[in-house]
Amino acid sequence: MALLDIKGIDVSYGKSLTVKNCSIALDPAKICSVVGESGSGKTTVIRAVLGLLPGGGSVTAGDIVYENRSLLKLSKGEWRSLRGRDISMIFQDSGAMMNQTRLIGKSFVEYIRTHESISKQDAWKKGAEMLGRMRLPDPDRIMNSYPFQLSGGMRQRVGIAMGMTYQPRLLLADEPTSALDVTTQAQIVRQMMELRDEYGTSIIIVTHDIGVAAYMADHVVVMKDGRIEDQGERGYILNDSTNAYTRKLIKAVPSLGGKRYV
Numbered sequence: 001m002a003l004l005d006i007k008g009i010d011v012s013y014g015k016s017l018t019v020k021n022c023s024i025a026l027d028p029a030k031i032c033s034v035v036g037e038s039g040s041g042k043t044t045v046i047r048a049v050l051g052l053l054p055g056g057g058s059v060t061a062g063d064i065v066y067e068n069r070s071l072l073k074l075s076k077g078e079w080r081s082l083r084g085r086d087i088s089m090i091f092q093d094s095g096a097m098m099n100q101t102r103l104i105g106k107s108f109v110e111y112i113r114t115h116e117s118i119s120k121q122d123a124w125k126k127g128a129e130m131l132g133r134m135r136l137p138d139p140d141r142i143m144n145s146y147p148f149q150l151s152g153g154m155r156q157r158v159g160i161a162m163g164m165t166y167q168p169r170l171l172l173a174d175e176p177t178s179a180l181d182v183t184t185q186a187q188i189v190r191q192m193m194e195l196r197d198e199y200g201t202s203i204i205i206v207t208h209d210i211g212v213a214a215y216m217a218d219h220v221v222v223m224k225d226g227r228i229e230d231q232g233e234r235g236y237i238l239n240d241s242t243n244a245y246t247r248k249l250i251k252a253v254p255s256l257g258g259k260r261y262v
C-alpha cells in the first residue's frame, strides 16, 4: 500500500488554478523525482503535501492521504506532531533558512527541543551525533559555528541532518542540490539514497536536473504548466516513454544515455 497517495489535487493561489489534477503514489522506501521547467508547479505540490502553502494557497480539489489519513483534515496540533518527525522537508539552501546570527548548535538544539522534551545538553549531544552520521567532520566544531562559516555543501548536510533527526518515513526535498557544485551535489544525492537504504525513508525530490532524477529515482514525475505531463518507473521514462515533452527534457541532457549520471 502506498505511504503517500496524492489523489487528483488542484491547488490555487487566490483565483488562479496553479496545479491541476495531480496524482502521485509513493510506496515505502521509494524515491520519486518531480521534474519540469520553472513555474510548472513542483514546489507547490510538495508544499501542499506538507501543509505549508504560502498565504492564499490552498488545495481546492482531491485529497492527500498519508498512511490512510487525509493530511488535508489535520489539526494544527496533529501537524505539529507529524511534521519534523514523520514527515520532514529540506530546502534548496538550508543555510539561508537558518538564523545567521545563531550558532548551528543552538538552532539544532532548539529544533530538537520543539520535538521532544530533553535537556539542552542531551539535545546538543543528539545534534552532534546526527552531524557525525552525515559524515560531517568534527561535529562539535560545526555545532559551534555560524551558518556563514560553513560551505554550501556543509550547510546542506546540516539541513539534511536536522531533517533526518527523527528518521522520518517521508522526506520532501525541494531542489536540495541545485545550489551546489557537481561533486558536492553527487555526494548529497548518494547520501540521500543511503538514508533510504538505511532507514527505509521514502523521498520526493524536486529537481530541474533530470540527470539527478535518472540517477536516484525509482519513479519519475514530469510536470508541465501545473499538470502531470508524464510519469512512470525510471526505466520507462528514460527509455520507453514516447511523450514529446519527456523526450525533449532528456535530449537536453547530453550525458544521459551514458551509464553514470552524477
Ligand SMILES: Nc1ncnc2c1ncn2[C@@H]1O[C@H](COP(=O)(O)OP(=O)(O)OP(=O)(O)O)[C@@H](O)[C@H]1O
Pocket: 013, 018, 036, 037, 038, 039, 040, 041, 042, 043, 044, 045, 054, 055, 056, 057, 208
Ligand atoms: N505564493 C504564491 N502566490 C501566487 N502564485 C504563486 C505563489 N507561489 C507560486 N505561485 C505560482 O505558481 C506557479 C507554480 O510555482 P512553483 O513555485 O510551484 O513552480 P516550480 O515548478 O517549483 O518552479 P521553480 O522550478 O522555478 O522552483 C507559478 O506560476 C508561480 O508564479
Ligand SMILES: [Mg+2]
Pocket: 042, 043, 044, 174
Ligand atoms: Mg520550485
